[in-house]
Amino acid sequence: MVKGIYIHIPFCNIKCPYCDFVSFINEDEQLYERYVNTILKELSFYQNENFNIRTIYFGGGTPSVLKPELIGKIISYIRNQFDTIKNPEITMEINPKTYKENDFYKVANYGVNRISIGSQSFLRKNLQSLGRDHQPIDVLKTVEYALKSGINNISLDMIYGISGQTLDDLQKDLEIYTSLPIKHISAYMLTAYEDTPLGKMVEKQEYQMPDEDITTLMFEKISDYFESKGFFRYELSNWAKLGFESRHNLLYWEDKQFLGVGLSAWSYIGNKRFGNVKNINEYLKRVENDKKPVEYSEILDEREKKREKIFLGLRLSKGIDIRDFNSVDIFEELSEQKLGVIDNNRFKLTSRGLMVINEVARKLIQELNL
Amino acid sequence: MSERLKHIRNFSIIAHVDHGKSTLADRLMEFTGATEKREMKEQLLDTLDIERERGITIKLQAVRLKYKAKDGEEYTLHLIDTPGHVDFGYEVSRSLTACEGALLLIDATQGIEAQTIATFWQALNLDLEIIPVINKVDLPSADVDRIKEQIADVLGLDPDEAILASGKAGIGIEDVLEAIVNKIPPPEGDENKPLKALIFDSYYDPYRGAVAFIRVFDGEVKKGTRIRLMSTGKEFDVTEVGAQLPKMTSLETLKAGDVGYIAAAIKDVRDIRIGDTITDAKNPTDEPVPGFRPAKPMVYAGLYPTGSTTFEDLRDALEKYSINDAALTYEVETSPALGLGVRAGFLGLLHMEIVQERLEREYNIELITTAPNVIYKVITKKGEELEIRNPSQLPDVGLIDKILEPYIEASIITPNEYVGAVMQLVQEKRGIQKGFEYIDKRTVLLRYEIPMAEVLFDFHDKLKTVTRGYASFDYEVIGYREGDLVKMDILINGEPVDALSFIVHKDKAYRVGRSIVDKMKEVIPRQLFEVKIQAAVGSKIIASARVAPMRRDVLAKCYGGDITRKKKLLEKQKEGKKRMKQFGKVELPQEAFLSILKVE
Numbered sequence: 001m002v003k004g005i006y007i008h009i010p011f012c013n014i015k016c017p018y019c020d021f022v023s024f025i026n027e028d029e030q031l032y033e034r035y036v037n038t039i040l041k042e043l044s045f046y047q048n049e050n051f052n053i054r055t056i057y058f059g060g061g062t063p064s065v066l067k068p069e070l071i072g073k074i075i076s077y078i079r080n081q082f083d084t085i086k087n088p089e090i091t092m093e094i095n096p097k098t099y100k101e102n103d104f105y106k107v108a109n110y111g112v113n114r115i116s117i118g119s120q121s122f123l124r125k126n127l128q129s130l131g132r133d134h135q136p137i138d139v140l141k142t143v144e145y146a147l148k149s150g151i152n153n154i155s156l157d158m159i160y161g162i163s164g165q166t167l168d169d170l171q172k173d174l175e176i177y178t179s180l181p182i183k184h185i186s187a188y189m190l191t192a193y194e195d196t197p198l199g200k201m202v203e204k205q206e207y208q209m210p211d212e213d214i215t216t217l218m219f220e221k222i223s224d225y226f227e228s229k230g231f232f233r234y235e236l237s238n239w240a241k242l243g244f245e246s247r248h249n250l251l252y253w254e255d256k257q258f259l260g261v262g263l264s265a266w267s268y269i270g271n272k273r274f275g276n277v278k279n280i281n282e283y284l285k286r287v288e289n290d291k292k293p294v295e296y297s298e299i300l301d302e303r304e305k306k307r308e309k310i311f312l313g314l315r316l317s318k319g320i321d322i323r324d325f326n327s328v329d330i331f332e333e334l335s336e337q338k339l340g341v342i343d344n345n346r347f348k349l350t351s352r353g354l355m356v357i358n359e360v361a362r363k364l365i366q367e368l369n370l
Numbered sequence: 371m372s373e374r375l376k377h378i379r380n381f382s383i384i385a386h387v388d389h390g391k392s393t394l395a396d397r398l399m400e401f402t403g404a405t406e407k408r409e410m411k412e413q414l415l416d417t418l419d420i421e422r423e424r425g426i427t428i429k430l431q432a433v434r435l436k437y438k439a440k441d442g443e444e445y446t447l448h449l450i451d452t453p454g455h456v457d458f459g460y461e462v463s464r465s466l467t468a469c470e471g472a473l474l475l476i477d478a479t480q481g482i483e484a485q486t487i488a489t490f491w492q493a494l495n496l497d498l499e500i501i502p503v504i505n506k507v508d509l510p511s512a513d514v515d516r517i518k519e520q521i522a523d524v525l526g527l528d529p530d531e532a533i534l535a536s537g538k539a540g541i542g543i544e545d546v547l548e549a550i551v552n553k554i555p556p557p558e559g560d561e562n563k564p565l566k567a568l569i570f571d572s573y574y575d576p577y578r579g580a581v582a583f584i585r586v587f588d589g590e591v592k593k594g595t596r597i598r599l600m601s602t603g604k605e606f607d608v609t610e611v612g613a614q615l616p617k618m619t620s621l622e623t624l625k626a627g628d629v630g631y632i633a634a635a636i637k638d639v640r641d642i643r644i645g646d647t648i649t650d651a652k653n654p655t656d657e658p659v660p661g662f663r664p665a666k667p668m669v670y671a672g673l674y675p676t677g678s679t680t681f682e683d684l685r686d687a688l689e690k691y692s693i694n695d696a697a698l699t700y701e702v703e704t705s706p707a708l709g710l711g712v713r714a715g716f717l718g719l720l721h722m723e724i725v726q727e728r729l730e731r732e733y734n735i736e737l738i739t740t741a742p743n744v745i746y747k748v749i750t751k752k753g754e755e756l757e758i759r760n761p762s763q764l765p766d767v768g769l770i771d772k773i774l775e776p777y778i779e780a781s782i783i784t785p786n787e788y789v790g791a792v793m794q795l796v797q798e799k800r801g802i803q804k805g806f807e808y809i810d811k812r813t814v815l816l817r818y819e820i821p822m823a824e825v826l827f828d829f830h831d832k833l834k835t836v837t838r839g840y841a842s843f844d845y846e847v848i849g850y851r852e853g854d855l856v857k858m859d860i861l862i863n864g865e866p867v868d869a870l871s872f873i874v875h876k877d878k879a880y881r882v883g884r885s886i887v888d889k890m891k892e893v894i895p896r897q898l899f900e901v902k903i904q905a906a907v908g909s910k911i912i913a914s915a916r917v918a919p920m921r922r923d924v925l926a927k928c929y930g931g932d933i934t935r936k937k938k939l940l941e942k943q944k945e946g947k948k949r950m951k952q953f954g955k956v957e958l959p960q961e962a963f964l965s966i967l968k969v970e
Contacts, residue, residue, distance in 0.1 A: 059929075188926075189924075189926075212922065216922050252933065268933075273934055298934065307937070311937070315928060337898055355923065355925070358940065358943065359897075359923055
């Protein structure tokens with residue numbers, strides 16, 4: 001049963017050096033319209049799947065480069081064509097400076113009830129170091145517009161571990177983020193992915209990543225501070241006020257099925273994971289010629305599913321159900337090492353465990369012979 | 371002597387690696403018309419490719435050439451290959467036994483090397499006619515006068531007899547062939563006597579079975595002959611005789627003086643022992659060719675499966691591999707640290723490397739190899755003599771009267787400016803100087819007695835380093851001597867790892883213990899918890915180090931599209947740990963088991 005739909009909007013006004021999502025700079029309104037029509041057509045390919053839509057998510061790129069009407073067009077298509085619950089969570093990623101107050105009223109009207117703002121930091125030097133083109137004030141305005149339009153389920157992104165960032169700098173961000181009338185914060189440690197401009201700068205030693213000692217401290221400090229302000233960590237990088245967890249993102253970590261449409265989008269339907277092409281022309285051409293734009297797919301066997309359960313489930317504060325696995329020894333060993341706790345048949349990572357999550361996941365997969 | 375014998379010449383080429391042996395051999399084949407120039411490259415390579423597909427490698431063990439000499443007569447020349455490494459000294463001596471003469475090839479730009487001298491002495495002891503050939507004379511850096519001086523001083527040969535040649539430029543090839551015909555005596559032997567043939571090489575062919583390369587001394591062998599292998603008494607019916615022309619070609623018969631191959635549907639290459647004598651089962655010879663001894667391993671190491679390889683996989687691979695390598699011996703052993711594996715015996719370190727590499731590459735075996743060791747002998751207080759092939763099996767100190775270790779005599783040839791550096795290096799290795807002589811104005815031959823264990827690991831590399839690559843080295847095992855030796859144990863988180871134990875001279879124990887612990891700290895990756903490494907002699911800890919726990923991973927986001935990528939990353943991480951061996955909760959990489967090799 002497919003429970004959520006992800007729509008990828010691969011357009012941006014600028015390309016951030018650290019971003020590893022598929023997106024490119026394009027301001028051609030005609031292309032936007034053609035792209036949206038293609039999305040609708042791609043959606044129609046999946047009409048025979050079993051749907052019960054609870055979440056819709058517009059991600060990017062920058063979905064807010066599209067006029068609200070185009071967003072509305074996609075939402076109403078989904079609601080008309082697929083079985084959708086009465087009050088689905090409909091999230092839209094919005095970049096500061098893109099949508100004005102009026103646009104918020106419009107998207108709220110089309111059903112958007114959750115927004116995720118690419119704020120990243122409230123310190124100018126951080127924004128500059130990250131190559132962002134907005135100012136702190138732009139974020140505040142965006143929050144204000146959203147609230148006015150009636151959207152109060154607001155998430156802000158935060159990036160830490162930025163070149164030159166001190167623990168005091170982080171403290172300032174933490175205080176501002178938690179003082180805002182928002183429900184959700186995603187805090188990511190800056191990662192220099194290989195094929196990004198940032199990755200290349202780091203390789204050429206033009207960008208100095210902060211050392212492991214300081215980022216480790218930051219990792220600990222963030223969680224402590226957020227929790228003290230009523231934002232609870234429910235996933236490695238995500239904190240929310242009670243009841244405001246991202247229902248859509250939870251689908252990914254809880255092994256639920258979802259359809260992704262648009263350039264480079266990924267889906268998980270039945271026992272198959274599949275991903276779309278990354279070239280825009282190829283994407284448009286394939287769909288317009290009535291072909292699915294899928295270029296990669298993988299059938300998951302039981303073993304693979306268990307492996308995924310481990311590395312996705314470990315990210316969640318509720319952890320994994322150890323009864324799904326054939327031995328408890330390794331879970332007990334990791335608990336003895338204070339990397340996790342076993343509570344009510346669930347194994348959950350401690351703060352220390354989260355810090356070495358990949359190694360713990362690898363160890364589990366190895367010890368459980370998966 | 372029969373007319374047939376008068377027209378046969380059997381010879382080898384003695385040369386240091388890179389002195390141009392194969393190029394010269396190619397030229398001889400080309401000149402005698404065994405191969406066309408073009409065919410040489412293309413067809414031979416083609417054959418090799420086919421062989422490779424079948425999973426076997428054939429080298430040219432003994433090529434038969436037809437040469438029409440200046441005297442107008444046609445001669446049959448057998449060029450017999452010799453292995454080019456110190457590990458295979460015995461095999462070299464068997465190949466030389468099959469010949470009446472040898473070309474001693476010296477690179478005009480390099481001069482004589484230690485290995486060449488060692489092989490030269492072997493050849494001389496076998497009464498071979500030696501023809502010095504100075505190769506690469508066309509190169510600008512060739513120094514023919516210096517080489518001639520070495521030939522006179524070191525080898526005691528007449529330098530004026532040396533042939534100036536260049537395999538690459540095709541210089542002096544005919545002179546070499548004429549010298550072979552005119553200087554090397556024809557083989558002696560009587561084809562009417564009972565069959566007596568020496569096995570000097572062998573390989574396993576999937577179609578022919580084990581194939582033996584032989585030199586017939588007396589008698590005759592042909593298809594259908596029932597042969598007996600004299601060391602074991604086993605008998606077989608010959609299915610094929612032939613020679614490499616250079617392709618494997620069936621012949622009617624091989625008679626006294628001839629060199630070629632025989633096949634007899636022999637399934638196990640171990641039945642064809644190098645140095646053994648083949649005779650006619652119905653009409654046997656009284657005496658075998660002298661000098662046979664079974665292959666004797668000099669170096670032992672543990673081979674253990676790791677990653678996805680099981681012990682059964684390893685055992686199957688070893689069984690298949692050893693079809694073609696009779697020198698490899700192995701027996702099953704169990705290590706508390708590494709589980710079920712084998713203790714394998716090798717002729718030397720190179721042999722060990724070859725085995726390890728081929729098991730990994732050709733049989734997809736993932737291996738952990740423990741540090742190699744020599745065979746120690748222990749005399750217990752009760753007077754028993756024990757052979758120790760695995761350091762962890764050394765009896766309790768209280769039970770030991772004395773420990774003996776093998777010694778070698780090493781010959782080192784070096785330019786005189788590096789003599790000091792070599793002396794210092796050998797002294798560190800507990801070497802005792804036995805000889806010092808100039809072999810030309812600038813080059814010195816040093817002889818040392820050194821405990822074999824000391825040259826096992828990095829001696830050759832270090833020798834090359836301190837002499838900027840100029841020194842050469844050869845050795846011969848000379849017997850066992852008492853040593854002041856102790857067993858050192860390595861403890862990981864307080865538990866001794868048997869596979870890491872080794873035997874060391876008492877005076878060096880502290881230094882080696884410190885060094886190995888530091889090396890291990892470098893190679894053991896950070897784990898989820900602290901890892902403590904200690905070196906101990908008996909119950910005394912003499913060095914320790916700790917590997918701090920891992921700080922943190924890369925903590926990246928993970929949404930819909932990241933899942934597959936994340937999986938690949940985990941897979942990669944898993945791959946990276948494949949060569950790790952779990953010891954308790956600690957994962958030890960292959961490098962940890964070889965840290966002893968890197969001790970300063």
